[in-house]
């Protein structure tokens with residue numbers, strides 16, 4: 001379990017500093033994965049001080065990834081995916097979800113975390129239709145001109161671009177909506193984008209959102225911005241939203257009836273899918 005001081009940490013790959021938290025490993029810790037170090041679990045414990053249910057940020061995000069990918073594969077006819085910020089391999093990765101439905105789908109994962117590059121690449125690239133690039137997802141030209149991306153994705157045919165749990169980690173000076181606009185401009189008509197992002201729900205759960213944000217930003221990871229719904233809407237660059245629009249991840253086509261009320265953390269992450277006309 002994350003946070004257990006007695007667990008033995010995996011041996012760090014060459015070039016990986018286990019004394020610095022990383023987004024990919026912290027996320028792995030939130031998902032109860034094994035590819036994280038004590039410094040990453042320290043971030044998890046810090047955010048749990050703000051909200052004991054903090055791991056639901058990751059659980060909800062992953063559930064949205066699976067349902068949105070399933071929707072794209074089942075309903076849109078898309079067979080090309082650009083998954084920006086793949087993360088470490090976990091139970092159901094994008095290519096497994098979409099290739100189960102459309103076996104001929106190509107998936108290009110992009111991630112620049114050294115542990116993802118070292119371990120993840122080997123596990124994520126399971127077949128000849130799945131590829132990996134280590135470009136910088138916050139620098140769209142580096143992704144769009146990347147040789148792996150160019151070799152395996154045909155930009156004259158619709159592409160699904162996924163930015164799931166990524167844009168809230170951008171710490172640069174640009175408006176993240178401008179970053180998304182660069183991607184959207186490069187996508188052909190009929191393409192889709194899917195985004196999930198930490199949310200300040202501007203209601204009674206706003207306080208907990210801002211407390212979690214404070215813990216993330218002041219943690220050894222140093223990123224994790226909670227934006228308002230209006231700020232998140234901008235990230236979709238005016239594209240046509242797929243029903244039900246930008247909503248809590250928990251409310252985006254849940255798998256079945258809901259018998260339990262949502263907890264405070266489940267109100268703090270939202271997602272949506274949009275189509276470029």
Ligand code: SAM
Pocket residue numbers: 023024027061062065084085086087088110111112113116134135136137138163164165166169
């Ligand atoms: N998309 C996955 C999901 O939703 O389950 C993983 C999300 S994880 C929170 C964010 C991922 O983005 C991490 O694996 C991290 O390494 C990657 N990432 C962060 N900044 C990046 C950058 N500038 N370029 C490439 N990848 C980046």
